[in-house]
Amino acid sequence: MGIENNHFxxxxxxxxxxxxxxxxxxxxxxxVSRAVVWNTLFVPLRMxxxxxxxxxxxTAIAPASYGMLSIIKATxxxxxxxxxxxxxxxxxxxxxxxxxxxxxxxxxxLLAVVLGAQFALLALVGLGFAIFQDQYLGDLERRIAVDxxxxxxxxxxxxxxxxxxxxxxxxxxxxxxxxxxxxxxxxLSSFFKQRAWNSVALVASLLPPLFTAGVILAxxxxxxxLVATVAAPTIAxxxxxxxxxxxxxxxxxxxxxxxxxxRWLPEGFVRYSGVSLLMTATDFLASAGFAVxxxxxxxxxxxxxxxxxxxxxxxGYLYTPLVGVQVPLFTRVRQGEGGTILGAYQSITxxxxxxxxxxxxxxxxxxxxxxxxxIPQYTAAAPLVWVLVPTLFLECLLxxxxxxxxxxxxxxxxxxSRLLTLVSVPLVLLLTPTLGIVGAALAFGLARVLAGFxxxxxxxxxxxxxxPWAFTWRVTLASAAMAVLVALCGMLLGGPNPDATTIERxxxxxxxxxxxxxxxxxxxxxxxxxxxxxxxxxxQLERMQLPLKRWLLKLL
Numbered sequence: 026m027g028i029e030n031n032h033f034x035x036x037x038x039x040x041x042x043x044x045x046x047x048x049x050x051x052x053x054x055x056x057v058s059r060a061v062v063w064n065t066l067f068v069p070l071r072m073x074x075x076x077x078x079x080x081x082x083x084t085a086i087a088p089a090s091y092g093m094l095s096i097i098k099a100t101x102x103x104x105x106x107x108x109x110x111x112x113x114x115x116x117x118x119x120x121x122x123x124x125x126x127x128x129x130x131x132x133x134x135l136l137a138v139v140l141g142a143q144f145a146l147l148a149l150v151g152l153g154f155a156i157f158q159d160q161y162l163g164d165l166e167r168r169i170a171v172d173x174x175x176x177x178x179x180x181x182x183x184x185x186x187x188x189x190x191x192x193x194x195x196x197x198x199x200x201x202x203x204x205x206x207x208x209x210x211x212x213l214s215s216f217f218k219q220r221a222w223n224s225v226a227l228v229a230s231l232l233p234p235l236f237t238a239g240v241i242l243a244x245x246x247x248x249x250x251l252v253a254t255v256a257a258p259t260i261a262x263x264x265x266x267x268x269x270x271x272x273x274x275x276x277x278x279x280x281x282x283x284x285x286x287x288r289w290l291p292e293g294f295v296r297y298s299g300v301s302l303l304m305t306a307t308d309f310l311a312s313a314g315f316a317v318x319x320x321x322x323x324x325x326x327x328x329x330x331x332x333x334x335x336x337x338x339x340x341g342y343l344y345t346p347l348v349g350v351q352v353p354l355f356t357r358v359r360q361g362e363g364g365t366i367l368g369a370y371q372s373i374t375x376x377x378x379x380x381x382x383x384x385x386x387x388x389x390x391x392x393x394x395x396x397x398x399x400i401p402q403y404t405a406a407a408p409l410v411w412v413l414v415p416t417l418f419l420e421c422l423l424x425x426x427x428x429x430x431x432x433x434x435x436x437x438x439x440x441x442s443r444l445l446t447l448v449s450v451p452l453v454l455l456l457t458p459t460l461g462i463v464g465a466a467l468a469f470g471l472a473r474v475l476a477g478f479x480x481x482x483x484x485x486x487x488x489x490x491x492x493p494w495a496f497t498w499r500v501t502l503a504s505a506a507m508a509v510l511v512a513l514c515g516m517l518l519g520g521p522n523p524d525a526t527t528i529e530r531x532x533x534x535x536x537x538x539x540x541x542x543x544x545x546x547x548x549x550x551x552x553x554x555x556x557x558x559x560x561x562x563x564x565q566l567e568r569m570q571l572p573l574k575r576w577l578l579k580l581l
Contacts, residue, residue: 079334081234083400085241086250089177092323093165094250095330097192099314100161101199106309108146108200109207111301112139115294116211117352118432123291125360134289136208143204150200154193162189171322181323184247195251202258209265213272215353225265232257293434300436303443311449311472316465319457329462331400332409336417339388343380344421351425355432366429370484371493374425375559378497383504383548385418387541390511398533409466416470423477426484438483442476449473496559503551511544 082091116139123132154161162185169181185192210225236257240249309315313333320326351373358364392410396403430438449472456464484490 079338080399081237081241082250083331083334083403085238086246087174087177088327088402089169089174089181089323090247091330092320092326093169093181093247095317095326096165096168096323097196097251098254099317101196101203102312102314103309104150104196105200105203106305107302108143108150108204109302109305110139110142110146111298111303111305112143113207113211114301114304114352114431115298116208117215118297118356119291119294120212120215121353121356122360126291131288131291135291135294136212138289139208140204143208147197147200147204151197154197158189158193162192165192168323168326181247188248191248191251195255198255199258202255202262205262206258206265209262209269212269213265225261225268228264229258229261232260296436297431297434300431300439300443303440304431307443307446307476311446311469311476313466313469315449316453316457316462316469319453319465320462325462328403328406329409329465331403332406332413332466335392335395335406336388336410336413339384340381340417340421343384344377351428352432355429359432366433366488367490370425370429370490374422375493375496377422377425378493378500381418381422382497382500383507383545385414386504386508387511387544389414390508390515390544391537391541394515394537398537408463412463412466413470416467416474420470420473420477423474423481426490427477427480429488429490430480430484433488435483435487438480438487442480442483445476445479446472448475493559499552499555499557503548503555506551507544507548510547511540514540514543 082094086094116135119135120132123135165185166182169178169185206229213225233253236253237250240253243249245252313329317326317329320329354369354373355366358366358369389411392414393404393407396407427439427442449469452468452472453465456468458464460467481490481492485492
């Protein structure tokens with residue numbers, strides 16, 4: 026069967042650097058399909074872990090305590106962004122290229138330079154905390170003193186005064202674990218080790234809720250959660266190190282070129298990483314991690330992070346099948362290992378639209394009853410979901426063109442797109458005083474959509490990356506039909522009783538799940554009536570080893 030121009034179903038050229046004299050290497054199509062399968066199989070477990078972790082923090086910890094933990098986490102995220110130096114995005118592209126061109130020794134040199142540079146920056150961060158520790162802890166105390174219940178305020182102020190060293194130490198250890206985790210997980214992703222990647226990611230998702238539950242049941246609050254937050258990634262890093270060491274047997278079997286130029290960094294790596302650093306830095310500035318510093322009180326910070334957590338949890342679940350797939354896929358297509366860029370781009374975009382559009386519509390409709398039933402103290406976060414879903418879900422759809430352009434090193438386009446996200450800074454300063462935390466959420470959401478539109482339009486102009494409009498409209502119309510169905514069901518059931526007990530709220534959950542199931546079924550039926558999957562996508566689905574594949578083919 027020939028190569029399809031509009032799909033990546035038939036990548037037939039094997040990896041040249043994975044070949045051996047006796048064993049035929051797997052095709053690119055089989056590796057991508059296997060990666061998607063493993064991602065998909067791990068979705069339920071990772072989703073349950075994420076749901077448990079989020080709900081546990083929101084229900085078992087006072088909102089002010091959760092707000093304080095959110096600010097500490099934002100500190101770690103901001104510093105980690107700069108320590109990463111953009112290598113987290115660069116390594117999945119340059120590890121395969123380095124092994125292909127220079128063999129295993131060149132790859133090891135690359136990893137050594139990356140880790141050495143990041144640990145040098147970590148030392149500087151540690152020195153900075155030693156010098157400015159009082160100023161950082163003083164800012165936390167100032168936030169605690171504003172609009173916090175007296176008993177919670179006294180407890181948190183006492184904790185910061187007695188255990189400020191634990192706060193600083195937790196941030197530093199998390200930064201160390203983050204460096205190791207990101208570099209080694211990028212390594213696994215570069216070789217399509219999705220089973221190992223997902224195994225480690227699952228453990229990293231499961232351990233925090235388990236540890237958090239343990240320390241909360243033992244009577245600890247912020248201090249216990251901080252210890253659990255440090256212990257979980259430490260164990261995950263140990264597991265990813267073990268998985269990488271296991272993979273070394275495969276690396277040892279790879280051929281080493283006769284002439285090694287001895288370069289420590291591949292050509293273009295510094296420039297690529299610099300652009301990637303700009304991407305990650307602007308990502309942080311256009312995120313809740315930056316916006317949370319503009320919250321007036323710890324409770325407002327908690328509401329903002331609660332709304333963002335719910336949206337990102339659902340979005341991450343919907344995006345899971347494509348985790349770690351796009352950049353390695355586009356890189357190998359560019360190297361001539363099969364298929365076309367347009368085909369890969371449209372296939373991934375159609376898959377994202379199929380998952381993200383109905384998922385976003387459903388979340389907006391069910392946000393308020395979800396908060397009211399599960400975490401009523403955060404019901405005020407529902408408007409944040411209504412703002413964040415249209416912006417963050419749309420941005421996720423638009424980033425596929427971004428990944429193609431970064432692989433093709435269209436750096437000027439990427440730089441402009443990241444600079445566009447900086448509008449989040451004046452927007453958050455302008456909108457927060459009048460709209461509060463909703464304005465802060467709207468600020469970084471609009472900035473991300475603006476950047477996404479720019480790269481998508483540029484991808485069309487430069488690489489002829491045409492958007493699959495016909496399929497997108499089918500999915501949108503089917504999602505609209507689903508929205509009408511869910512809204513009618515909601516009207517029949519009525520809203521949650523604000524005076525309901527915890528048991529009564531939990532007993533209402535099956536009805537909420539039933540409404541969601543009715544909406545999902547309505548979406549699938551409407552999509553089928555409107556034409557269902559594209560022929561290329563149906564052909565690819567037929568070739569993948571997925572559970573319930575025959576049922577999916579009949580339904581779609």
